[in-house]
Amino acid sequence: MSQTDLTIAGVGGQGSILAGVILGSAAVTYDDKYATQTQAYSSELRGGFAATWVIISDEPIEFPRVTHPDVLVAQAQDSINRFGEMLKPGGILICDSDMVQEVPQTIERQFRVAATSIARNRLQAPVTANMVMLGALCNVTQVVSRTALEKAIAKAVPKGKEQINLEAFNLGFEQVKNM
Amino acid sequence: MQNNKRVLKGTHFEMGNWACTEGAIAAGCNFAAGYPITPASEVANRLADRLPQVGGTFLQTEDEISAICSAIGASWAGCKAMTVTSGPGISLMQENIGFGVSTETPLVIVDVQRFGPSTGVPSVGLAGDIVQVARGSHGDYQIIALCPESPQEMFDLTIRAFNLAETYRVPVFLMADGFIGHMREQIVIPEADQIEIKQRKIAEPAESVLDRQDFLDVNVAPMPVFGRGLKAHVTSSCHDEHGMRNLSDPAVMHRYAIRPIEKICTHRDDIIQVQADCADAQIALVTYGTVSRSARAAARLARKEGLKIGTLRLLTCWPFPDKEIRQVAEQVDDMLVLENNMGQLYPYIKAEAAHACHVSFLGPQTLGQIHDPEFIFSHIKELIA
């Protein structure tokens, strides 16, 4: 049974949870896989912590809670402080290098993507940093196909914003390739 | 988004609360009332949007008391009615849940349970209301309560809740929790004609209510729905078969109290659903709701190591599946009851099973976090040792 457990975390307003919803939706709707997505956030809608847990599997998922993820996507230093230690041994960390200063030495497989500056400087849309991270995640893990994610993004984002979000996703995807 | 369809056929990746709403609408719900409360609000929010699109009505009430009362009123007006809330709202509704029971009103009450007691932790799921929905209103009564374990079952069992409510003229609870209410997973909605929908029987006109049996039939009296010239007399005070109040005849009091209980007990085989996977098992993990998923994962882990572990899942927790529990108890050496609370159903299960096997309880490693399968597995190993 192939199953991947993921945590995507950031601070409120960065769109971490939306990224998790899109990931799960892509798996279920376009890749014919099984997925669960859960989330937690602080009471303040902006600036508090936000995290989503996604499980993607080839078979129906029994236990839907992520305890030790295979992949941690960290959009803020707070995310690493909170969830870094839970990463499975040999797990993958993908972090936004603009937002993260310190990464524990124990995490060997690290991918640093300047998602916020890419979104701000190349797209003039800092809110699309989550899509940059999703692009990087797609390329690194291949947990969901690129086409499935592209379709899921186009469906999930507000009308008229499809193109810029897909561009952000592709920039993230290419960024990893060029590492 | 505008959509006049009652049944949104297809595969969706949405929250349990979304699935519950769509299940209600697919079942023919045309009236809902509610008051905002975490973690149930998404159901009411979506009902407010969807119901008017399919010709129904959503009312945001001034409190949960008004929500259940107006839902009961709408049911008597002929609507398929529901309300949705969480533990604190159920606490407020209790007196009028008793009214719904006593007047034999078809009604669905969705409880997206949360961490209590009191205001507790709104966003964290807990099976905190299992006993209060069955025993929280005063007096003796019987209730139907269904326990989904996934967003898909929040769709399927919401439909079943409406069908049972209509068939038996009773309030039916859907006992979801904040975890699956807020969890997204695949939800497969079939074609409309693949969904079985039940409608209540309606009384025929008569010269007087004295010429008609409107209440207290163990095989379900046709309902004298309002607005059809049936001149129904409806009271939750002690009443006879015609609905007429009677506070002086002990025989009427007896029938008034026990017939609605007997109505559910008589049809318990049709109502109760369990999933037993206990063939050759030495230990049965007994669960309901979200924790059932942990139990299956733990049983799989244990079987990999050659341990004979089975599972018994209660899809219906009320009426209590006494017979089904006894049957499994007589097959196994041990029953381990897993609940995401401090053991609300455990005493009831123990009462049925303890004559035949050893029965013990295991709450989650951290209350509010559903059991980790590894945690259950290590406990099983201790149990065997």
Next chain:
Amino acid sequence: MSTSTHPLKKYTRSHIMRTTTCPGCGIGTVSQAILRAIDELELDMDDFVFVSGIGCSAWIPSPFYNADTLHTTHGRPIAYATGVKLGLPDKHVMVVSGDGDLTAIGGNHLIHAARRNIDLTVVLVNNGIYAMTGGQTAPTTPRGLTTITSPHGTLEHTFDISPMIAAAGASFVARWTTYHPRQMTRSIKKGIQKKGFALIEAVSQCPVQYGRASNLGDAVSMLTYFKDNSVRISKTQKMDAAELQSKIVVGEFVDTEKAELTTELAQVKNKLRASP
């Protein structure tokens, strides 16, 4: 010996032979005003659903009226009636209950139904006391009055129900006493016909509980008190607070047309149905 049948008897369940009210109670007067209003409007009992709560006056429609009647829990008839009306928007839904039921335990539902301006007709029988449970003080009991739960005098201030519900947004509000049965009948007729929330506050005598607590005595002396102390709302402008203190202001407080909930809901549904 010739027999005669009461002209309103046709509106009641034929097998109910006696009422639960005490001798001298004002409830009979209010009940007749309701049935007369329906009779004069030439409406059928099948056009109505009656909803009542707990207390003496909740027994006006249930079990007596030969119609759909819903006898609910204490304080909640307006909440139940709201659901009935939303399910049957073409029926007249009337709530009949008392001051304790509708303004104490059920006060929140009353003001919110008025705010929503949902098309209900509420006949609120105000006897100024909890009568059925033995004469306890109510939100409507005059300050200073000694009752069994205010043995040292009622210390709290009193709800002035009609102006309160007018302020909450009702389309129609009137107050009369049982000394004014014809005016009360006229206002109930208006309330039934009004598309919107209508409150008719019926100040009524309870000689057994209130009469004893207040020393106002029997029904006749209480009705005399209502007669001597009622003031038409039109005349109150020239009166100061001290003059009005012990008076019962009667008349129509509000009679207006405004957007009503079930009509608005129907429009929303029609709009949604028409759009693709």
